[in-house]
Amino acid sequence: MSTTLKIFLVLAAFALVVPFVPGLIYPVFVMKVMCYGLFACAFNLLLGFTGLVSFSHAAFLGSAGYVTGALMIRFGAHPLGMPAALVLGVAASLLVGLAIGGLAIRRRGIYFAMITLALSQIVYFLAVQFRWTGGEDGLQGIPRGNLFGLDLTSDTTMYYVMLALFSAGFLFVDRIVHSPFGQILQAVRDNEARATSLGYDTDRFKLLAFVLSAGVAGYAGAMKALVFQLVSLNDVSLHTSTEVVLMTLLGGVGTIFGPLVGAALVVGLQNYLATIGDLVTVVIGLIFIVCVSFFRRGFVGEFLHVRRRRAERRARAAPRPEPPPNDAPVAEPA
Amino acid sequence: MPLPFSSIPAGAAMPDITLQAFMAQLTIGLIGGCFYALLSMGLAIIFGLLNIINFTHGAQFMMAAFLAWIGLTQIGPWLGYPDFQVSFWVALVLAPLCVAVFGMAIERLLLARLYHLDHLYGLLLTFGVALVMEGGFRYAFGVSGQGYEPPEILQGPVDVGFMLLPKYRIFVVVASLLICFGTWFLFERTKLGAYLRAGTENPRLLQAFGINVPVMITLTYGFGVALAGIAGVLAAPIMQVTPLMGGNLLNIVFAVVVIGGLGSILGSMLTGLALGLIEGLTKVVYPEASTVVVFVIMALALLVRPAGLFGRDV
Numbered sequence: 001m002s003t004t005l006k007i008f009l010v011l012a013a014f015a016l017v018v019p020f021v022p023g024l025i026y027p028v029f030v031m032k033v034m035c036y037g038l039f040a041c042a043f044n045l046l047l048g049f050t051g052l053v054s055f056s057h058a059a060f061l062g063s064a065g066y067v068t069g070a071l072m073i074r075f076g077a078h079p080l081g082m083p084a085a086l087v088l089g090v091a092a093s094l095l096v097g098l099a100i101g102g103l104a105i106r107r108r109g110i111y112f113a114m115i116t117l118a119l120s121q122i123v124y125f126l127a128v129q130f131r132w133t134g135g136e137d138g139l140q141g142i143p144r145g146n147l148f149g150l151d152l153t154s155d156t157t158m159y160y161v162m163l164a165l166f167s168a169g170f171l172f173v174d175r176i177v178h179s180p181f182g183q184i185l186q187a188v189r190d191n192e193a194r195a196t197s198l199g200y201d202t203d204r205f206k207l208l209a210f211v212l213s214a215g216v217a218g219y220a221g222a223m224k225a226l227v228f229q230l231v232s233l234n235d236v237s238l239h240t241s242t243e244v245v246l247m248t249l250l251g252g253v254g255t256i257f258g259p260l261v262g263a264a265l266v267v268g269l270q271n272y273l274a275t276i277g278d279l280v281t282v283v284i285g286l287i288f289i290v291c292v293s294f295f296r297r298g299f300v301g302e303f304l305h306v307r308r309r310r311a312e313r314r315a316r317a318a319p320r321p322e323p324p325p326n327d328a329p330v331a332e333p334a
Numbered sequence: 335m336p337l338p339f340s341s342i343p344a345g346a347a348m349p350d351i352t353l354q355a356f357m358a359q360l361t362i363g364l365i366g367g368c369f370y371a372l373l374s375m376g377l378a379i380i381f382g383l384l385n386i387i388n389f390t391h392g393a394q395f396m397m398a399a400f401l402a403w404i405g406l407t408q409i410g411p412w413l414g415y416p417d418f419q420v421s422f423w424v425a426l427v428l429a430p431l432c433v434a435v436f437g438m439a440i441e442r443l444l445l446a447r448l449y450h451l452d453h454l455y456g457l458l459l460t461f462g463v464a465l466v467m468e469g470g471f472r473y474a475f476g477v478s479g480q481g482y483e484p485p486e487i488l489q490g491p492v493d494v495g496f497m498l499l500p501k502y503r504i505f506v507v508v509a510s511l512l513i514c515f516g517t518w519f520l521f522e523r524t525k526l527g528a529y530l531r532a533g534t535e536n537p538r539l540l541q542a543f544g545i546n547v548p549v550m551i552t553l554t555y556g557f558g559v560a561l562a563g564i565a566g567v568l569a570a571p572i573m574q575v576t577p578l579m580g581g582n583l584l585n586i587v588f589a590v591v592v593i594g595g596l597g598s599i600l601g602s603m604l605t606g607l608a609l610g611l612i613e614g615l616t617k618v619v620y621p622e623a624s625t626v627v628v629f630v631i632m633a634l635a636l637l638v639r640p641a642g643l644f645g646r647d648v
Binding site for chain 1: 381385386387444447448451453454455457458459461462463464465466467468469470472473581585588589591592622625626628629630632633636637640641
């Protein structure tokens with residue numbers, strides 16, 4: 001069993017008991033962390049493992065949220081309504097991801113980031129203009145519906161369904177990262193020219209990674225629409241796109257659990273700071289600056305780094321494995 | 335079945351366009367284009383030497399507009415002399431200077447530490463600074479727009495034959511074009527410009543020739559930021575002065591920069607002006623689309639000419 005799976009099982013076991021221990025953590029908070037955590041994992045798949053910066057992830061989160069929400073409002077009562085809305089929401093985000101990614105991979109580096117930012121503004125504009133998205137009001141009062149007849153209105157039932165959905169999404173991302181495909185993505189990240197010279201069509205791999213990342217972000221957006229029963233313009237705004245950058249950075253870019261830690265920290269911070277209003281932006285900005293200047297590995301990255309350094313030091317301090325020459329005097333152990 | 339996704343009423347005819355309205359929108363477009371040109375030129379200059387996209391550009395634009403507004407309406411009462419004002423002309427020099435000094439301090443203290451790393455970090459840092467600045471101004475002054483009176487000499491309209499034009503708008507167009515031309519001249523036709531272009535090409539070799547490249551980088555950053563500052567003061571009487579004015583504009587300027595490319599100063603200037611005009615025209619034909627037409631053009635330009643109209647790929 002891999003270390004990732006072990007840590008994940010510990011976390012899942014903790015999450016399983018949360019509803020039984022009132023006062024431990026508010027389950028709705030955990031659900032929010034799961035949604036944003038998965039969102040950040042999707043972003044990290046792109047930034048951490050493919051080396052692409054996207055400022056359009058809110059467009060994926062939001063488009064899936066809008067489609068899922070709109071479908072739930074119409075067909076939520078049907079026993080298959082919820083899974084169908086979820087799947088179609090993800091399909092929508094895959095399409096948006098294909099459109100934005102297809103255009104953006106035509107340029108590299110800084111242009112790539114700017115193109116994703118600009119194109120996500122079109123999605124924002126469409127969300128304001130369309131009638132089915134509710135314009136400025138967004139979608140409110142989205143029914144949670146039922147899953148094959150299982151009523152989801154209770155927070156506890158919803159919690160376990162969300163935990164299952166989250167686990168599937170998280171393990172999917174982990175699977176991608178550790179697959180041969182994921183190894184190629186990391187090769188593209190580390191040295192694109194070399195990956196090309198080895199015969200990989202790097203543009204195709206980057207696009208595929210982009211679309212997959214968009215799909216997972218959309219999956220998180222659909223979950224979020226179901227949990228909180230509303231989708232607003234904030235979900236497709238640049239603000240959300242940058243929040244996910246911060247979550248990933250704070251937790252640790254290119255680590256498996258970093259995005260989860262980062263999401264928990266940012267969501268917790270927002271709850272905690274909700275009273276100070278406009279200053280939240282200032283605090284978030286300051287964290288950005290501190291993170292980028294002094295704390296680039298993030299919490300999980302820093303932890304892994306310290307552990308690796310300690311292991312290296314121990315390996316150096318350990319006695320050499322090769323036996324001394326026969327004629328040399330054997331040193332007495334001190 | 336009517337289109338469910340469209341906000342155009344079915345069977346809507348083209349709106350009646352009078353020459354007056356057409357020219358008015360075109361002028362507004364031209365002014366928007368001037369701001370795009372000033373801002374994208376600043377971005378191009380900074381990118382040339384620092385290799386980062388300055389996400390703080392919008393916040394610096396906003397900060398200059400706010401400084402001008404504070405100078406005109408707030409500073410007197412704050413100091414206890416209600417009659418004391420910093421006039422528009424003084425603000426036009428002083429505010430960009432303040433913003434540039436502030437920018438250079440950030441470059442020295444924070445950005446310079448990141449040059450040896452992936453450029454992504456520089457981008458994220460400037461982004462964080464923008465958040466702090468916007469949040470700070472929002473906390474101090476709220477989100478509602480503040481009005482700014484243009485100086486008396488520029489108030490009122492001028493009759494240009496076929497329509498009446500506000501004097502101030504003419505001033506903005508002329509001033510922006512002069513500044514754009516001056517910057518182009520500085521960079522392409524002077525010795526200093528040659529150093530700067532050499533720094534873009536190969537900073538280490540330039541340093542070997544005895545030029546203090548780090549100082550040059552700081553001053554260049556200050557210059558690019560000052561351009562945003564001038565645009566901010568010029569915009570104060572036209573747009574509402576709000577903490578959000580820069581961020582909204584910057585998104586469009588990014589698209590402008592993608593279309594024009596960051597490689598050439600003239601290119602970013604012309605693209606900015608052209609896109610402003612196109613935006614103005616769109617306002618006449620289909621007003622709802624005017625906010626995204628630049629992004630749509632960017633998408634089309636990427637399909638046709640991936641490397642940008644004037645740019646070289648990075």
